[in-house]
Amino acid sequence: MRIFSIFYKKIKNKVEWLGNYFKSYILSRFLKHSAILVYHRVANVSHDSLQLCVSPQNFRKQIIYLKENFNLIPLSQMVNNLKSHKIKEGAVAVTFDDGYADNLYTALPILEELNAPATIFITTGNIDSQEDFYWDKNTAKEDRGKPMTAEEIKKISSSPLIEIGAHTVNHPNLRKINTKEQVDEIMQSKIMLEKILDKKISGFAYPFGSRRSFSKETVSEVKKSGFNFACANTQEQVYSFSNLFSIPRILVRDWDIETFKKGLKWR
Ligand SMILES: [Zn+2]
Known part of the structure; x- marks a missing residue:
């Protein structure tokens, strides 16, 4: 049996x-479709078992390829298009999850050089403690990325190319915790970022982001918390009928351009 x-x-x-x-x-x-890409780190490391790093060389080539072949737009613009159900063919938005310091020191200079916009969804629980993210505990010390400090978040956010969103406090699987814990995780990350940046945070990204990592209840709490949209990580393109509170994104690995081209296509 x-x-x-x-x-x-x-x-x-x-x-x-x-x-x-x-x-x-x-x-x-x-159908007309756009795409939202998810990155985590831009760094050269010796071992990357979680595949979170894209090398600066590959990242630069990927952004150049996007600029030359697509319409690279800020996520907020993509969200506005989605709100009015007018998704533009070939539009692409770049996002980063978690809030690693290499986003500021390595990714931002490349984004600035190429005039490319990006949104960073920040897990806020490690900002003050400066402890490494829990999922990095089996990564060799020298290969681990640091979470951004409050000062670093202010600095990266001061670039006109950068938008900031929330990504919970402790990066839990929201489907697996109770309602009160979900509300705290969702609300407190928003409150902390708004305090640091002194501006409204309207975007959220579910930790992990697959359909198994958030529920209908999570979506409803994200709405109630005052977010205007939320991103998932479901490896699909964005269509005009895509749900504003589970917007699909496509995960990017440390790909050369040939693999990147394939990765951008439908899955
Ligand atoms: Zn994450």
Whole structure:
């Protein structure tokens, strides 16, 4: 029975995957679509088991490729297009999750050189403590990225190319914690960033971001907390019917341009 159940599960996953593959293919062939990319770190490290780093060399090439082949726009503009259900063909927005200091020291100079906008979703729990992010605990010390300090967040946010959004306090799987804990995680990250930057924070990104990492209840709490939109991480393009509170994004790895081109296409 167990073997049968494993077999059934495998077939079911394959069928689901094929279904999504064809859905994405058909949609992207016939409907206008944009894309939002997710990065984490821009850094050269010796070991990157979590695949969070894109080397500065690859990052620079990727941004140049986007500038030459797409319409690279700020996320806020993409959100406005989505609100009015007018998604533009070939528009791309760049985002970063977590709030690593290399976003300021390595990514920003490249973005400035190429005049490319980006949005950074910050996990606020490590700003004051300056402890490493918990998911980096098995990464060698020299390969770990530091969380940005409040001063660094102010500095990166002062660039006209940069928008800031919230990404909870402790980066939990929001689906797995109770309502009160979800509200705290969502609200407190917003409050802290608004205090540091003295401006309204209107965008949120779910930690992890897959459909298994947030629920209907999470979406409703994000809305109630005063956010105007929320990004997921579901490896799909953005269409005019995409949900404003689970906007799909596509995860970028340390890809050369050939792989990057494939990664940008429908999945
Ligand atoms: Zn994250």
